[in-house]
Amino acid sequence: MSTIEKANEKLMAASIASQPKPSVDPSQKLVQTEPVDNVTNQANDGYLKTVEASPPILSLNWEKMRALAFLLPDMGHTLLAEQYRKIKHPLLRKITNNPTGELKNNLIMIASALEGEGKSYTAINLAISIAMELDHTALLIDVDSKKSAISKSLDITPELGLSDYLGSADLEIKDIIYSTDIAKLKIIPSGKADLASTEAATSTKMKQFLSEISDRYPDRVIILDTPPLMASAVAKALAFVAGQVVMVVEAEKTPTTVIEEASQYIENNRFAGFILNKTNLSSSTENLYGNYG
Template structure:
């Protein structure tokens, strides 16, 4: 058989095996990477897709556990950065905006508490973002804080959707709220953190969804399993910040349970809406945490109808 005939035969076999242009495929790290593949910014091979598409990649055991023979599936989502920018979220391509500068100010003391050995803050890299009531912008601030920290040279960020009753991050980033996540991991001891993590096309940002709803979510978050997960998240990676987008403090009991296990808490307060008494009641719920920061959100700029948040 001639060289041309052998090449044609190989192309036919590849088509039969599902490597057609435009298809989402699975890759084994021990195999060659096909022409449709690309490397994300963190070096993980994946298929280029549109907004909200999730890629499942089979990664060879040597990349997870050299002693194992099984393969592990790594999920990866392509975040539409231009769409986020239109929604007012900080992105890597728009770093000179006013909101980007505001979150640079917000993150700096949080990072100092998390990584300065003289700060005295235990588990300072576990940061919960919450609010007194719904609609004050806590998820917006959680995502912006995570995106801003992802720009750091020396730190990575893991965004955990802990608003288990009404998760909003899936809609913002474009993935299904039915993806396995935090609650699934707490219910199933066979699931590990890596089983529910989702990589993104943002090099230093990883996600953990809320998971499927459960009637005993508060008890799950207060369990020993949750404590063990938090210890692992706090100690496993020395350069990682973990941000929890939690439910509102005065509407559910889940947020209070989480607050008791955090190193730092950020309380989002909506300007011209949230009363001083409401803020005081919310602060009473999180007295167990020594480091509480406030973001005054949606404040009206002087001489303008435009809203912005500041620290």
């Protein structure tokens, strides 16, 4: 049995669907009752309080996301939301059923063989879907500094990101984690510096970073949006770090030979399955989902 035939036993599917307008106003801002600066704050009671600066809350462009057919929190009963429920639940079960901690199953790498298969689209939607869970927080990390697709898709312009942290001795992890106006969805953008070298992806600091964010909060699920496997040494290196690797495949376009070759970079115990993207779902959808797990 070939690698692809074996992988078909773990097949997931996702498609694009237009959705209704959100019931939550994305322009709402967080109101801070007491003024603070980056070091101290003189509260109304006269006591001097030390506070920590944190990145500003990012307001995502919901209308742009809706136009691009991204999942949003008000789409709870749509086909798109249901598709991502069926995708995320097996991934979340692996996190729950990993008592020995041999693999960091809450580190989920979203991979693809080639560019343009819908990897970043899938990573964003999966993170939003996980953030809608009662028991989990989603942290979406853009490791593809060449494209920075997460920032572009969500129409955000954060000042700092992962590459800035890796290249600095002064920044802390908290300095690059951004909360958003989607509850329980946090983002670490790619940053301004280039993260295209294998040295950066396999550096001690990168390994410590991934280990710390994986271990610090038990409810946190980390989604890594990485470069294509066939084009990036960074993606190949991260495939040996993530506890679960999901590969996005563009339906009826990506050559089987390319999928076979890219799959060789993923260890069997880390491979979580394929997501067949840009497919026209029909009555066979339930069969596709039924084969996953």
